[in-house]
Amino acid sequence: MIAGPTLLLSLLLLAAGALYFLRRVEALAALLAAGLTALLALGLWRLPLALPVRLAGRSVWLGQPLTWADLSLQITPAAQALLVFLLGAGAVTFILAWRTYQGRTFYPLGLALLALWATVALLQPLTWAPFAVVLTALLAVFLIQAGQPGDTRGAWRQLLFPTLAVPLFLVAAWYIDQAPLNPDDQTPYRIAGWLLIAGFILLLQPAPLHVAIPAVAGKAPLVVAAFLWIGGQSTVLFLLQRFLVTYPWLASAVDSARWLLWAGIFTASMGGVLAATQERLGRFAGYAALYDYGILMVAMGLRGTAGLPTAIWLLLTRTLALLTLATGAATVRHHMESDRLDEIAGAVSRLPWAVTALIMGGFALAGMPLTAQFASRWALLQLVAENDTRWALLLVLGAAGVLVGTVRAGRACFGKLSGSPVEREPGGLAFLAILLVAASVLLGLFPQLLTGPVAAVILPLSTLGP
């Protein structure tokens, strides 16, 4: 019988190896990568975890653990939800990357990244999972540089903090093992709690440790950067949720909800303010994403009955918003051969749908009406205001910063074309941009479309086991 993790990881890694050799045939590589991830997402969504099923004449049991020495990998209902989300987002990103010139190595390396994120979601014992996070950061180095010499700050910074976090988790694991030897002494739990929280601060990278996000946005192809943020941040937040549920003493040893809330508010405020003042599209996208990431942390910090569903809702809508903004900005950057706001004048005359995607993506990240993020942001602001209206005000100010940044970026695309002739946007790319914008507007008008997926995930996430 084939265990679920064996099937999932081997398919992803084998396909990654095969696509590395096929990467020069970019259309084929993109379609194969998108097809495989979509198929895996569909299979994970539809097939039961608890029972073996027959696939292509072989017996497969998705919920069966794969064990090696002290380590094990098992698809739990909560991990299943995350995997469906990651694979679905991967499928969309592979198609977008094909049309937005993100580099050929993205397809094999993207599949390998998905395999590593899946490992983080499935691995036991939990304290070993940060190793897999570091492996994703190592792989991301090659995606961010994309074979080009240049500034290495983004690649280095996104690698540094997870690497520094691993020691904290491993030492915490030792304290957790020691605690049962003397049940009356709570000191090991307290020390382990602080070590784990410090480790998570390094993994989550809230402001002022956010330095990797704008640097990655400035250097990496933008759709790739959005993929890294969507996958990496959701995986780390999922890991945090696993820790909080598996080790209930963690919430009491240190007030994790409160520091997450503060970190989120500070991150969102800083992201919003800095998004308003950027002179480059890439860095604007980075800070707008940082604001949105802060919002997600706030939702996680609220926890309780309403916080978790709002966080899941935000996770889904932010994926659409980030991909829309990244598609628009990546296209403008590629065609105009610059991402400085003073060098992209006239882009709207040659790239109308890319500019529309850029503006709509920015509006969505600001949480404006008629965008996918509006309803989820509104719900979050109400929840935050119930705790403290000043926090809600700070989040609104951050949103205003993202809005100002979006208006500045949009305005820069108008005016007269100057310099060398600019190629018109291809029809396929325009179609994808229209699809993203339409999806965003549709979810803005009918947010209840996401009620089903969010409701399906809440119970497994709030009760997920070790």
Add this chain to the structure above:
Amino acid sequence: MSLVDLIRQVSILIGLPAALVACVAAAVIVIARDWRLVLLAYALLSVMLALLLSQVIPTEWASLQVIVGGLIAVMLFLSARQLRWASRGGSGRGMQLLLRPGHEARWPQVASLSSFRLLAVALTAVAYLALRDDVRLPVVQPLLRDTIFWLGLVGLLGLALHEEPLHAGLALLTFLGGFQLLLFSLTQQRMLVGITGGGQLLLGLAISYLVLSRGLAETQPASGPGVSRWQA
């Protein structure tokens, strides 16, 4: 007496000198600008770490640190040599077109003066002497505790002072070396030894790649072939 026993006994006898050499090597990694000196210091640090590790884990496992450290030093050496050959026009693959003469003398470009870094390390040493008695690590021998504390401090200092991948990468590996001493004093698991060793190797690979990327960019024109202006 087997060779393994001999190494173990020697490592106990030379524990203090090994710790001192490791601490000096770590300081050299942060202070020196010359890539050859820095790589030599890292190789020396790896050997000393292996000797110190053999006091807490089996010698066969500890020797993995020498192999891993040696391989990382070789990878970084090859990256640096590739930049050097390219600058001399010796690669014969068109690389010389990318690099200007005199590149070797200017690489690696670091953000501070050596004298400033020396002063920073000296101040760190003062902080170390002031705080070392307050540092309490469970189950760890005093000599190893002092080494761990120094490697941790100097590693973090190196990360704060350098953004150039060669120096920053080696500072990170120095920090991780100190952590390995702590981890294997607490727990002795064969799998952990293998995984940390493998992880360091992969980290070394990524650092080597970044060294090349940054090294080429320091001399390559901003709008070179195949490079958009936003990537420069």
